[in-house]
Amino acid sequence: MKKVVFFLLAVALLTAFVSCKNETKDPQADPAANDLAIADSVPETSTPEFLYVTAASGLSLREFNNLNSEKLAVMPYGTKLKIIAAESNATMTVGGIKGGMNEVEFNHKKGYAFNGYLSKFFPPEPDISAKSYVEELQKLFPKVSYTETTGGTASKPSNTETVLLPTTHWHEAFFVAQQLFDFPKEFAFPEPKGKDEQVIKDKKHKKDVWVSELLVNRIDDNLEKIAYIYKTKQFATTVTITKVNDMMQLEKTEVVE
Numbered sequence: 001m002k003k004v005v006f007f008l009l010a011v012a013l014l015t016a017f018v019s020c021k022n023e024t025k026d027p028q029a030d031p032a033a034n035d036l037a038i039a040d041s042v043p044e045t046s047t048p049e050f051l052y053v054t055a056a057s058g059l060s061l062r063e064f065n066n067l068n069s070e071k072l073a074v075m076p077y078g079t080k081l082k083i084i085a086a087e088s089n090a091t092m093t094v095g096g097i098k099g100g101m102n103e104v105e106f107n108h109k110k111g112y113a114f115n116g117y118l119s120k121f122f123p124p125e126p127d128i129s130a131k132s133y134v135e136e137l138q139k140l141f142p143k144v145s146y147t148e149t150t151g152g153t154a155s156k157p158s159n160t161e162t163v164l165l166p167t168t169h170w171h172e173a174f175f176v177a178q179q180l181f182d183f184p185k186e187f188a189f190p191e192p193k194g195k196d197e198q199v200i201k202d203k204k205h206k207k208d209v210w211v212s213e214l215l216v217n218r219i220d221d222n223l224e225k226i227a228y229i230y231k232t233k234q235f236a237t238t239v240t241i242t243k244v245n246d247m248m249q250l251e252k253t254e255v256v257e
Helices: 002-023 031-041 130-137 170-180
Strands: 049-053 059-062 071-075 080-085 092-094 097-099 101-106 109-114 145-152 157-165 197-201 211-219 222-231 235-244 247-256
Touching: 059 101, 071 109, 130 145, 130 157, 157 170, 170 222, 170 235, 170 247
Parallel strands: none
Antiparallel strands: 049 080, 059 071, 059 109, 080 101, 092 097, 101 109, 145 157, 157 247, 197 211, 211 222, 222 235, 235 247
């Protein structure tokens, strides 16, 4: 009889042990396991997005998402900004550029900046060659391309550099070309609306410069081509900006006179 009682007691203890062990596997019953399950389901933080200031005179950081709010700071040309929230809709037009106010972080300050003067392309450093700049850009934007050709005659040789940028924004291409090919910062981005053909003179060019002007071509109040023309007694330079399919083409041609 004692053996039977002992056997029944052993079976009961074994059953209780197995039951307790199975219960700890249930995340609903075990707080620690439940926390682990929740932690595993949280997605990883995405990589922050950064954009660069393209306004030659700097870009205002404002307290709120309108142009009349308090100015918190002026962010210099080329500043790399962390984007907290991007405005995808065109809610305003500034200098012929359509855009909206992005929420950004600058020097540990949070505010808003007009995204028409922000670019995904970091600005060219002073005196960098077009080829070197493209090589740096290609690390982030593989579609960027550079080609160089020579032509002309023995007495008037020419050299043409062509850069293709993966963007369809005229203002973004204009600011890169202006810095990369070094034409006067006095030339503001030309507005899409206007005459079909417009010539904008450089009022500050040197005496030995024969021509320094911006030629703008439009069709139905849309930009068709922007060209900067520079001529002296020794050589002539033409920088053109055009749209080619889903890319913007920047081309610089130099001719020795």
